[in-house]
Amino acid sequence: MIKSVVSKEYQELQKEIVKLQEQWKLQIDPETIRPILDKAAMQAGVPAAALTTIDFEISLFLQWIEEINTTLVKFKPELEAKLASIPSLLTEETAIRWIDEAFSYNHLYFTSFAEGHGLEEWIPQFLAETALRPYLQLTAEMVQPMINHAVPGAGCPVCGEPVRLAILEEEGKKAIHCPRCLANWHAKRLECSHCGNEDHKTIQFLTVEGDAISQIQVCEECKGYIKIIDTRQYITKPSAGLLDLNFIHLDFVAQENGYNSLGEKKQTN
Ligand SMILES: [Zn+2]
C-alpha cells in the first residue's frame, strides 16, 4: 500500500489555492500581457514568459497576497501572528521586486528578505510565487498554440520551470505538463527532458509497488528523472499541480535511488 506523504490538510490547502488562482486569472486584463515571440530565442530555450511584456497591476497582486494569507490562516490559525507584518512590509516597490525575484526563482533574495524581517523562511517566496502564477498561467494560455516542443534541459518553454511531470494520453502519447504555468507539450516517449538522451538502453522506468498508473522515467546519462502518470482511467482529470502533489512519493523514490529532478550536466574531459 502506498502511504501518502502529503497530509490531507495540505492537499486541501493546495486545492483551495488552485481555485483562487483560477479566479484571479479572470481578474487580469489580457491586454496587459503582450508576448513578443521570437522564434530563434525560443528555439534556443528562452522561455516565452521572458519574452513577454507584462504590466503587473500591483494592487491586484497585493490583494491576492492578502487572500492567500486569509486562506493560510484558515487552515493553520497559528500562522496569523507570523503573517501579520506582511501588509506593512509590502510597499509598491517591494511588491515589484517580489514579482521579479519570484519570476527568476531567486531563492537567496527571499531567504534574506525573510531573515531581515524576522519571517519564517518559506513565507515570502511562497506568497510571491503563488500570486505570480495567475500571470504565468494566462501567459501560457495565450502562447499555448505556439508551444509544441521543448528544448531538453531548458525547462518549460513558457516559464522555465524544470520539467518534472508527464501525462500519458490516449494511445500512450506522452504530454509534458508544467505544474507552474500549466503549459503542455508533447515529447517523445523515450527522450530525457533534461539532457535529450534518446537511447533506450539508458532510459529506464521505475515503478512503485501497488501503484499501477505511475512510473518514474530515469536517465542514466544525466541521472535526471521525471514522473509519468497515466490519467486515462480518471473520469475528471486532476490539474497538473494536483497530480504533481499527489504523486510526490515518486520524487522520494527517485531521489532515494540516486536520481535528481534537474539532471546533471555531463563532465567533458
Ligand atoms: Zn511553465
Ligand SMILES: [Zn+2]
Ligand atoms: Zn538525461
